[in-house]
Amino acid sequence: MATHFKNTDLAQMDRRYRANLINSISGAKSANLIGTISEVGTSNVALFSSVFHLGADPALVGMLSRPNTVPRHTLENIRATGVYSINHVHSGMIQTAHLSSARSDGDKFKLTGLGEEFVDGFKAPFVRESFVKIGLSLEQVIDIELNGTHLIIGRVEHILIPNNCLLMDGDIDFSVLDSVAVTGLYTYHQLQQLEKLPYTKSDRGKERT
C-alpha cells in the first residue's frame, strides 16, 4: 500500500512532519564539514548535507546555504575571504560532526573538538579527522529568490585524498574511504557498493563533464 500526498496535503501538514518528509524524498545526500575563517581570523566548521557536483572542467562544486539555519557564519566567512574547505565525514566522526550543526557564535572547532589544519598557505582551515579534504575558491553566489537560499559555487584549488582509495582511473573507492551519506535531517548511512557500471557513451561521442 502506498500513501499519496498532494500539494494541498503538504500545505496543511505539521511543519516538522513536512520538514522530515521533504528533506527525505530527494534521496541520498553527501555529509561534509565546511571549514571557513572570518576576516579577523575566527575559524568555523559546519555540517552541510547540500554539497553537490557541478562540473569537472572547470572543477566546480555547488553547495546550498539556507536562510534561517546554522550555516550563516559559513556564507559570511566565504564572502569575506573568498575561500573554504569541504571535508568528508566518515563513520568514525558522525557524532562529532553532528555537534557542529548546533548554532553557536563561538569557535566550532573548540566546541566540537574537531581538529583544524592549514595546508599549503590556503587561508581556510581543513578538518584534520577527515580523509578527503577539498580547498575551494568562491566563484559565485546565486541567490534563489523562491525561498531565500543561496547557491555557493566554488572552484577546486586543492584535493587531499588517501592513496589507498584513489583508483587508477581517478575514481574514488568509497568502500575503502568510508565516507557516509545522509538522508532526511541527519540519518547517517554507510555506503555498501553494489555495482560499478560503465559510463554509457553517447551516440554523438561527447564526453561527460
Added chain:
Amino acid sequence: MATHFKNTDLAQMDRRYRANLINSISGAKSANLIGTISEVGTSNVALFSSVFHLGADPALVGMLSRPNTVPRHTLENIRATGVYSINHVHSGMIQTAHLSSARSDGDKFKLTGLGEEFVDGFKAPFVRESFVKIGLSLEQVIDIELNGTHLIIGRVEHILIPNNCLLMDGDIDFSVLDSVAVTGLYTYHQLQQLEKLPYTKSDRGKERT
C-alpha cells in the same frame, strides 16, 4: 599516505581521469529517474544523479542539467510542459535505470523496458518500478554561466510512497525503502543505516526548513 592535487594538476590532467575524480569528490549522490513528456506526447526517462533538497516550505527540489550530456530532452520537455517526475532507483532496478543514461532520440521507456505510469491526471509519466515517485511543477530554470549547466527548480505537487517506509514523524526509513546512492560516474551503493541523530535545535529557536 595522501595525494595532494593542486589546481595546476587538475588543469593538466587527462580528461577522463579528471571527470572521474571530480565527479567523486563531492561524495554520495541520489539516483533518480526523471520522467517527462514532450509537447507531442513522446515520453522520456533519464537517469540523474544531481537531484537535491532545496527547501521544505515551499517544498522545492533542485536538479542540475548539464550542457553536453544525456538529459537534454529532459530539460526541453520540462520547459515545454512545465511538469516532470522524480522516481527513486532501488537496488533491483540499477541495470535498467542505467540504460536510460544512453543518449537516444527514441522512447526511453521502450528502450529500457521501464514501465510508464500516469497518476491523477498529472501530465508527466512516473516510473512504475520505483517505490517513491514525486510529481513536480517547474518553478524556475537558473542558467549557470560558469559552465553552461542549468539548475531546474521544481515544486512538489505529488508524493507517492509505500506506507511501510514512512515513519510517524514524516521521515523515510531508507533501510526498508532500499533506494540506492551513486558516487562518481555510476558506482551504485546500498545505504546501511548507522545512526539517526536528533536535529540540533538552534539557540535562536528557529526551525529548519
